Amino acid sequence: MDRRHLLRNSLALGGVLGLGGCAATPAPTAAPAPKPVSSTTPLMDRPPVLAPIRAHADRFFDFKVCLRPFRTKGPNLGVEQVGDAMVVHNYGHGGSGWSLSWGSAEMAVQKALSRSPKEVAVIGSGIIGLTSAITAQRAGAQVTIYTRELLARTRSVRANGSWTPDSRIALTSEAPANFGDTWEQMARISWKNFRPYLGLAGNPIAFTDHYYLTDAPRGTPQPVDPTWPKLPPPSWTGGPTSSEDFARYSDRIKDITAHPQDLPPDVNPFPVKYASRSTSMFFNFTEYGHLLTTEFFARGGKIVMRDFHSPSELGHLPQKVVISCPGFAARDFWQDKAMVPVRGQTGWLIPQPEVNYALTYRNVQILSKSDGIMVMALENGELKGYNNSDESVNRAESERAVKVIEDLFARFPVNRA
Ligand SMILES: Cc1cc2nc3c(=O)[nH]c(=O)nc-3n(C[C@H](O)[C@H](O)[C@H](O)COP(=O)(O)OP(=O)(O)OC[C@H]3O[C@@H](n4cnc5c(N)ncnc54)[C@H](O)[C@@H]3O)c2cc1C
Incomplete structure (x- = not known):
């Protein structure tokens, strides 16, 4: 039996043992004693025993x-006068709203407080509205949120919830020239603001190891699954045609985020x-949302x-300074033609607290959170769901995605013993 086989066995076996003493589990003495792994990879960098996902x-x-x-132009943080009220915009954060929220809030609140108001109104209680409201309060303002939905019903809680600060944040061709600097400031301020939420009961914000599995070397074209639906021809002109058209800035903050490490074959526990x-930050919405509220x-x-x-x-509100955080609703409300819907769907498997990692394989992403295991199909990169405003559930999409992970776990050698 080679070392790799042993490790794969130890993953599955460790997972079963980790589930804790069910009657069918063989006595630990019956299992072959794992031999020490020899590798040039330092012990601290080898993956721990991972519990299997019940996919x-x-x-x-x-x-x-x-x-x-x-x-397309990046978030709107502009200011305009509506009747007697000064309105500061704070919307349009694409796939990065959870990540950039505190930094964006800080910028919006600075503008709002330039008039030294005692009271501030915030429109919306998604993640952008809530963080804007709290930032204004921390600066001494009395805040009233006006909203048609509370956090639990907003689009915010239908997200994935990882640290993805430059996911669908602007088109390279339309972002203002200095947007990279603004983005970096937003990302760094947010990162600092997440720090106090780490290590709290319920893990409102936590770090997790994320395994990226590929059939061909990383960075080379991967085999395409012929069963995935083809991207429909673009119904827009001048829009993006590939992931390359989306602005990317994460290289600017490499100093604060962990870098991916390749796992040599003898410590790669996956088949x-x-x-x-890599190790990345994520948000447990229920606990984090509860703390914010x-x-x-x-x-x-x-x-x-x-x-x-x-x-x-808005001009008739008692507060004369308003921070407007309506999310995608800004397209109709503010007649903002730069707003484009990008549909995303997540399926949720029953929580498995023993699964403490994320993985991406064959265009499927899995993230284990306190309230469930998130399953998301990723095919077509940033373009997936672009200009699609259909908010109905496509169950088949999530079932196809979970099948990829089910097949992955079925390939562990222990299943063929
Ligand atoms: C599938 C998916 C995965 C994602 N994953 C991530 C991720 O991993 N990391 C990340 O950082 N971001 C992620 N995002 C993006 C993130 O969810 C959004 O950027 C963020 O939620 C936007 O928050 P918001 O507060 O601006 O909008 P919303 O959550 O839509 O909140 C808008 C608020 O405004 C209120 N409102 C709107 N119009 C009116 C009105 N006319 N009158 C009164 N109230 C109004 C609404 O009721 C609501 O309270 C993801 C998004 C999707 C769809």
């Missing part, structure tokens, strides 16, 4: 569809030829349920 379509208990509020690993109320914040139908209504 079966019948374990899906939820599906979520959301529209990323993509703005796939190539594996690399609690802080907002503890600081005397008020929430008024209200649906605005035209910008002129």
Whole structure:
């Protein structure tokens, strides 16, 4: 038996043992004693024993569809006067809203407080609205949120929830020349603001190892699965035609994020030829959302349920400084033609707290969170869902995706013993 086989066995066996003493589990003494692994990879960098994911379509208990509020020119942080009110915009964060929220809030609040208002109104209670409201409170303002939905019903909680600060954030051809600098500032401020939420009960924000598995070496074209649907011909002109058209800035913050490491064959625990690993931050929405909402109320914040139908209504609010965070709804509300919907769907498998990693394989991403194991299909890169505003669930999409992971776990040698 070669070392790699042993490691694969140890992954599956470790997982079974990790599930904790069920009657069918053979006595540990019955298992062959694993031989020490010799490798040039230092012990600290070898993957730990990983629990298997119970990837079966019948374990899906939820599906979520959301529209990323993509703005081809990057987020709008402009200021305009509406009647008596100064409106500061804070919308259009594409696939990066959770990640950039605090930095964007800081910039919007600085503009809002330039008039030294005692009271501030915030429109929207998605992640951008909530962080804007709390940032204004921390700076001493009294804040009222006006919203038609509370956080739990917003598009924000239908996201994936990883640190992805430059996912669908702008088109290279349309982003303002200095947007890279603004983005970097937003990303760095956010990163600092996440720090106090690490290590708290319930892990509102945490780090996880993410394994990237490929059939061909990383960075080379991967075999294409012929069963994936083809991207429809673009129904827009001048829009992106490939992932390369989307602005990318993460190289600017390489100093604060972990770099991917290739796993040599003798420490690659997966039955796939190539594996690399990086460690990244993610958000557990329930716990994190609860902390944010609690802080907002503890600081005397008020929430008024209200649906605005035209910008002129903002001019009649008692607060004369308004931060507008309507997410994708800005396209119609503010008649912002730069807003493009980017549909995304996630399927949720019953939580497995023993699974403490994420993985990406054959265009499927898995992320184990406290409230479920997220399964997301990624085919067509950044273009997936571009200009698609259909928010209905396509169950087949999630079932196809989980089948990829089911097949992956079926390939572990222990299943063929
Ligand atoms: C599938 C998917 C995966 C994603 N993954 C990630 C990720 O991993 N990391 C990441 O950082 N980002 C991710 N995102 C992006 C992120 O979810 C968004 O950028 C973010 O949620 C936008 O938040 P928001 O507060 O601007 O908008 P929303 O959550 O849509 O909130 C808008 C708020 O405004 C209110 N509102 C709107 N119009 C009105 C009105 N007329 N009157 C009153 N109230 C109004 C709404 O009720 C709501 O409260 C993902 C998105 C999707 C779809």
